[in-house]
Amino acid sequence: MLRNLKTPLKSIAVLSFVLLAAPFIKPDTALAGGFKSSCRSAMLQEGGAWLTAVCAQTDGAVTRSRLRISDHIANRNGVLAWGGGGFTSSCRAISFVNGEKLLAQCGNGRGGWRSTAIILNDKISNQDGVLAVDR
Numbered sequence: 001m002l003r004n005l006k007t008p009l010k011s012i013a014v015l016s017f018v019l020l021a022a023p024f025i026k027p028d029t030a031l032a033g034g035f036k037s038s039c040r041s042a043m044l045q046e047g048g049a050w051l052t053a054v055c056a057q058t059d060g061a062v063t064r065s066r067l068r069i070s071d072h073i074a075n076r077n078g079v080l081a082w083g084g085g086g087f088t089s090s091c092r093a094i095s096f097v098n099g100e101k102l103l104a105q106c107g108n109g110r111g112g113w114r115s116t117a118i119i120l121n122d123k124i125s126n127q128d129g130v131l132a133v134d135r
Contacts, residue, residue, distance in 0.1 A: 078114030
């Protein structure tokens with residue numbers, strides 16, 4: 001009879017943990033990228049520093065959202081990379097392709113320029129109508 005209680009007790013323990021942890025989970029933390037699937041009219045503004053889009057909310061409404069991507073993307077020796085920021089100060093010819101791909105020519109630190117790209121859709125999510133970067 002005690003054997004049969006193990007599974008219900010485990011379920012209760014897991015459920016209790018989830019309920020206790022729920023208040024500590026940050027709702028603004030982006031989890032999966034993929035903003036392109038629920039946002040439209042995405043474009044870069046202000047020299048590529050900002051991404052704007054019209055994004056769906058969970059209640060079905062849509063809202064314009066804006067994210068300063070230059071705070072999250074860096075130029076590392078001519079290669080665009082997530083983390084850090086400030087790529088717009090050392091990159092030129094910044095463009096946006098297919099609503100998800102950022103293209104640029106970035107300084108390589110040795111006086112030259114390198115063509116590089118980064119997929120914004122990989123790390124930017126729509127969080128109930130707000131563009132957010134995955135942590």
